[in-house]
Amino acid sequence: MDLKASGTDPSVGQVIAFKSRDFLKWWDGVFEGVLRRSPVGSGVDLVTKDFFNWATRNSIYPLHFGIMCCALEMAVASAPRFDAQRFGVIYRSTPRQCDVLLVNGPVSKKLKPALRRLYDQMPGPKWVIAMGECAISGGPFYNSYSIVPGVDQFIPVDIYIPGCPARPEALIDAFIKLQKLIKENKKGLLTGK
Amino acid sequence: MAEMWINMGPQHPMTHGLWNLRIKVDGETIVDAEPEVGYLHRGIEKICENRTYTQVIPISDRLCYGSSMSWSHLYCLTVEDLMGIEVPERAEYIRVAVLEMQRIASHLMWLAAYAADLGAMIGFIYTMRDREIWIDLLQALTGSRITYNYPRIGGVAHDLPANWDRDALRACDYMDKKLKEYEDLFDGSKVFMMRNEGVGILKKEDALNLGVTGPPLRASGVKYDLRKDQPYSVYPEIDFQPCYHTDRDCYARYKVRMDEMAMSCHIIRQAIKKMPKGKWRVVAPRNGPVGTGLGRVEDPRGEGMMYLVGDGTDRPYRLKIRSPIFVTVSAAPKMLIGYKVADVVAIMGGLDMCIGETDR
Amino acid sequence: MNLFQFCYGLIHWLVDLINNIWYWLGDHLPWWFGNFFTDVGDFARSHAHIAVMAILLEVLIIIIIALINVLNFIWLDRKFMGRMFDFYGPYYVGYRIGGWLQNLADGIKLFVKEIITPAKADRIGFFLGPVIFVGSSFAALVTIPLGWDFYIGTNSGPTVPGVYPGVPASLLIAFMFFAIAPFSILISGWSSNNKYTLIGGMRSAAQMMSYEIPMLLCVASVVLLAGSFSFHGVVAAQHDIWFAIPLFIGFIVFMVCLVAEVEIQPFDLPEAEAELVEGWTTEYCGMRFGLFMMTSYLRGYIGGALAVALFLGGWQGPGFIPDPIWFLTKAYIVFIIVEWMRWSVPRVRVDQILNIGWKRLLPLAMLNLLVAATLKVWGVF
């Protein structure tokens, strides 16, 4: 128990919370983890894998986060002409409810910690799309003193969209590519295989 | 509730770009505000020093993603001032038409973001739909949707495509109809007026002192438009009036931009009708002279300025860019203090932030 | 035959089916062993057991209907929004049925997502917020009857004149549970330890305070005219004329208050997307957020159902259409009108919403109550 380590006088709420966490740990060791590693787990996975994968790839929530020119095209992609909502793409404003971090512009050294934090705040499974030359390699500003040359220097990137700025069609294509990517990397929920 | 600081940004739906607004609130009322920019600083001024004069044009396109044409035009204007180049008249008219199209597209983009900020999603959708028409026209001309790379030092890159002028006139007619529709949609909405009237008042003296330019300045009652008062290009030969408003609030800023869109349609019609035949480009020398050049335009967001120092080589020695929003956003505390948290979106949205040019 | 009788009969039939086994075992096993099975069978056949099971089945049926309706509502909302906005809405997921599966995909995906509790959040409040929100909304749901015979209740026999079937005073219970949700919003907003959620929670509390009163005054006028606290009584009183016609002011005030209570666009200050990132759900992720999302639409459904039951004549309509279908059709129409407003009106400000609540709606609601009292005194109702 790390109650004493926290240094403060634990309130009743904290005690119950810690106990529930310990209970979960114990439950995992005694029952859930055992089930998960047994044939039951893989059997459940076999049944549900396709279903969960279908849901995951058909409901992509990117983060509403505009950096530079490509942000305009991101907005246009959800407007009537290009209409990314057909594919279930909805922009959410908070990183807690997103699946995809859409980096659409150059990342300056001042922004870098903030962007990394946004990525860390997103719940898994999560993906990153680097949209436009600036996010891929720094684009026309590749050797500037305040630009990180490429977002993949500090965040793993799944899809790259070339273009300066990338067109809305390219963004929609990237979402479809991401769907394919998710489909290829099908994983069970319990066993992770 | 005690006073507390709230960070709005860098990732926040209100910001439309990368900046951070720190506001100190007492309950819901703002008692202090402090904008913070620089998250998109790319060092464009340094980059320009290592490019040749021609190579800077694409970089200057990326200064402002909302209205890139006006910035590359401003850069070309500055270099022409430095080199003393006379631009063919046809090129000037093409530039005027294209600049006004860019202004309409930029204002539509602003209106979309503004409507979405206030919660009227339908405004976002309709304006984005109509913006595509202007983007299509510019795309037919330049082949690109946002960063055009179209003006050249001493003219424009190429002539108008066939039937482009006819399409542009049709687009103007369409836009006139749509502007009436927007007026019904926004001015006719009681809630929209409630959110705008009397919000974010910027007095005339404050606006002048704080260096606010463009539509926010004209909404504060100063009738000053660089196109009219310090004319560049062929604006003197075109009949138009600067749009201004005396209400000084968010509604006035909205109204000024709406009027400007109608006025831009008017200018495009004239420019296309008056456009002479002839050359559209003269060849500029590779090396610039020693000296300074100054360019000054009425950007959709305010007064855009460039100060260029040439040292006789083929590269600019120093290019200083004056961004309208960089100065305007420093006046934000003056407008924000005393209003509610929900008014932040109306006030800051009414300034039409474009971080690309702010941070450079 | 009402829903309880149907469930009772179903459970009875099932029990009889299974009791064959128990009694067979009781007959064929030795007495010291077989009597136990006979007792089990007897208990299963008892009225108490079957009635409890029937009520549980009723609740299950109502909740399943509500969940299907929620899925329909989300789909309808997005599709209708898409048509208003010149695009298709959800299209490719469930292509054959007009993109209906999109919501299902969203829900399942949120189920699969990781659940994060922020390190500095108050864990108990953070956990209890969604629980109270969802629980109270479902509790409000189950009191609303979908038809004269379609409700949760036990009185299966012939009713006494003046006593209506269903939960006694179901109207009061429904509004009581309906009003609990803002407290859970306040709890979750405070315990998320985030300034946006805190402001969202505070706004929600203020909004609830100012809109609960005019809404309940309108309900009071309806109750005054109907002379009953039961949904059945209110709907029965509208046999000749819908209450929306004599109490027109009250209907308008009620609809506005309803929109504010379920936090839909012009009054969705607690989750105002532009200024407070996602409002009070900012720190919630995964299925907790999914539950919030689903329940907010569920509250839209409850709101539509309340409006229909109180003002629009409930399930009364042409006789050849079953009651629940007629009721749901009206609820859908109310919901679509609310959505229409949602997508075309900007959001009001927090001081303006309080102004509207206290200075406009409250006097109007009082006036409406006066109208109702006058009608009652004149003996019109």
Added chain:
Amino acid sequence: MVARQKRTMTGEIEEAPRRVDGQPEESVIRHLLDMFPSTLTDFKKVRDGLLRAKIERRDLYKACKTLRDILGFEHLSMISAVEYDDRFEIVYHITSYSKGLLVELITTTPKDDPSVDSISSIWGGANWQERESFDLMGIKFNGHPKLERILLPKDYVYFPLRKDFKGGG
């Protein structure tokens, strides 16, 4: 701007009504030269509506105050800092809306002491522009209310627009 001048002279353009006296530049020149006879040099009318002058830095604040309070220059357009081999030049572009004039005031500071008086108390719009010049070029503005980095991170140590900074571009 040869082209533009030619056109304004030959075309049938109406002059803006506020420019009827024809010589607003002259009055500004005269007034400023009277006020600062020794420190204001190289006065020149570059073209219609654009004046250029050099001023020593000790008189900069006073000159700006004169420009705003007496001559009616309401708007500070731009502050640019330029680095030369032997000096820093700080260029102030000051606009008068009522006269339709733009004045280019150039102040020179030595290389080892890049500091001038802050004019942010005269024009509030100068506040951020001076901070930007400090941030990118390292010019110190005496009396500035909050002179710290604005575009670059707070812990940055270089002044990137100086010519001895080879860090990029």
